Amino acid sequence: MVSIDEDRFEETFREYSAIGATEAGGLHRLTLSAADGEVRDRFVADLEELGLEVRIDELGNVFGRREGTDPDAEPVLIGSHLDSQPYGGRFDGQLGVLTALETLRAFEDASLEHRRPIEIVNWTNEEGSRFKPALMGSGTFVGEFDVEETLARTDADGVTVAEALAEIGYDGDEPCEPREEYHAFLELHVEQGPKLEEEGLSVGVVEGVYGMAWLEATIHGESDHAGPSPMHSRNDALVAAADVVAGVRRLSNRLADDVVTTVGELEVAPGSINVIPSEARFTIDVRSYDDDVVADLVAHAERELENACEREGTDYDLEEIWRIPHTEFSSMVVETALEAAADVGASHRAMVSGAGHDASYLNGLTETAMVFVPSVDGKTHNEAEHTEWADAVEGAKVYAETTERLAE
Numbered sequence: 306m307v308s309i310d311e312d313r314f315e316e317t318f319r320e321y322s323a324i325g326a327t328e329a330g331g332l333h334r335l336t337l338s339a340a341d342g343e344v345r346d347r348f349v350a351d352l353e354e355l356g357l358e359v360r361i362d363e364l365g366n367v368f369g370r371r372e373g374t375d376p377d378a379e380p381v382l383i384g385s386h387l388d389s390q391p392y393g394g395r396f397d398g399q400l401g402v403l404t405a406l407e408t409l410r411a412f413e414d415a416s417l418e419h420r421r422p423i424e425i426v427n428w429t430n431e432e433g434s435r436f437k438p439a440l441m442g443s444g445t446f447v448g449e450f451d452v453e454e455t456l457a458r459t460d461a462d463g464v465t466v467a468e469a470l471a472e473i474g475y476d477g478d479e480p481c482e483p484r485e486e487y488h489a490f491l492e493l494h495v496e497q498g499p500k501l502e503e504e505g506l507s508v509g510v511v512e513g514v515y516g517m518a519w520l521e522a523t524i525h526g527e528s529d530h531a532g533p534s535p536m537h538s539r540n541d542a543l544v545a546a547a548d549v550v551a552g553v554r555r556l557s558n559r560l561a562d563d564v565v566t567t568v569g570e571l572e573v574a575p576g577s578i579n580v581i582p583s584e585a586r587f588t589i590d591v592r593s594y595d596d597d598v599v600a601d602l603v604a605h606a607e608r609e610l611e612n613a614c615e616r617e618g619t620d621y622d623l624e625e626i627w628r629i630p631h632t633e634f635s636s637m638v639v640e641t642a643l644e645a646a647a648d649v650g651a652s653h654r655a656m657v658s659g660a661g662h663d664a665s666y667l668n669g670l671t672e673t674a675m676v677f678v679p680s681v682d683g684k685t686h687n688e689a690e691h692t693e694w695a696d697a698v699e700g701a702k703v704y705a706e707t708t709e710r711l712a713e
């Protein structure tokens with residue numbers, strides 16, 4: 306069992322966190338920004354110092370390879386992402402990359418020999434806040450997105466991904482695709498929810514990710530003057546929408562324990578203080594680990610819409626804009642991580658994730674699972690995002706041990 310160097314791990318985390326740091330202790334390191342370029346330079350220098358063979362693909366994904374004793378064996382891939390949300394936290398993504406880096410440093414210290422090659426990766430644009438979609442680097446790598454279309458995507462200023470990559474010198478020449486088959490992918494990430502903290506545990510071994518559906522609803526009513534129009538004759542699109550918002554919220558209690566439902570966008574027209582709203586457009590996000598429950602949620606949401614519109618005398622359109630089935634991670638990798646967690650003595654449990662990660666796409670390519678560490682108060686995408694360092698260390702121990710076993 307190799308041991309990680311806790312001081313070096315923490316010092317490295319502090320140094321990386323200084324690149325793109327915000328005054329409030331967070332991180333503002335949008336993908337392919339100058340700060341992202343700077344942190345990538347540091348990452349590449351650290352990989353080279355470890356003697357890894359570094360390569361950069363045309364989407365800017367950065368790989369470093371440590372050879373195994375059998376160079377023909379399928380490699381184990383480890384890593385996460387170094388980009389952040391606008392005024393985001395220091396732990397989301399970065400902790401996963403630096404845990405993978407500390408794992409390889411610990412292997413080097415111990416002169417550990419492993420049969421399989423190990424590759425560390427920093428995926429480009431996981432966050433999706435500057436360029437859409439999210440999970441861009443990993444999604445393109447697994448063939449979910451077309452390379453040329455992705456490179457042509459623009460940010461709010463009209464800058465393309467290709468231009469932004471060239472600007473920071475990460476327009477690599479390797480094709481963005483696997484060069485060979487991988488044995489496994491393992492990603493460490495902060496939980497971004499409260500479960501581990503509530504249970505006082507340091508580590509979660511992630512068995513899968515919720516399925517979800519995104520709906521867009523538009524309610525059509527009739528605008529009229531807010532003064533002379535009597536209440537009984539109104540067809541108020543916003544009143545109907547308000548019923549649906551509350552109804553969708555209640556669905557989460559009715560159907561299953563793990564259900565989450567959110568209305569996150571609402572636009573009202575014409576949007577005037579003394580005019581009855583004629584139109585309300587809003588989104589509905591429903592998630593569960595059970596795909597049948599997601600289908601039920603969609604049907605129930607439509608019934609809420611139907612009933613609310615009937616009560617208010619309005620019409621509606623409903624469009625399903627996205628549905629993704631739940632992801633079930635590899636039982637081989639999950640079992641390996643659970644055994645590693647038990648053997649290193651970390652307090653842990655198996656769990657599922659409500660949020661998508663690069664690992665969700667990699668799961669379609671190779672045997673994949675994740676290791677979670679707790680998020681204080683469940684906060685994320687926020688400068689206050691925090692993970693107790695003792696938990697990060699426990700996570701790193703489990704991660705290094707799991708990686709060693711996968712690479713045997």
Ligand SMILES: [Zn+2]
Nearest residue numbers: 397398431494
């Ligand atoms: Zn992340």
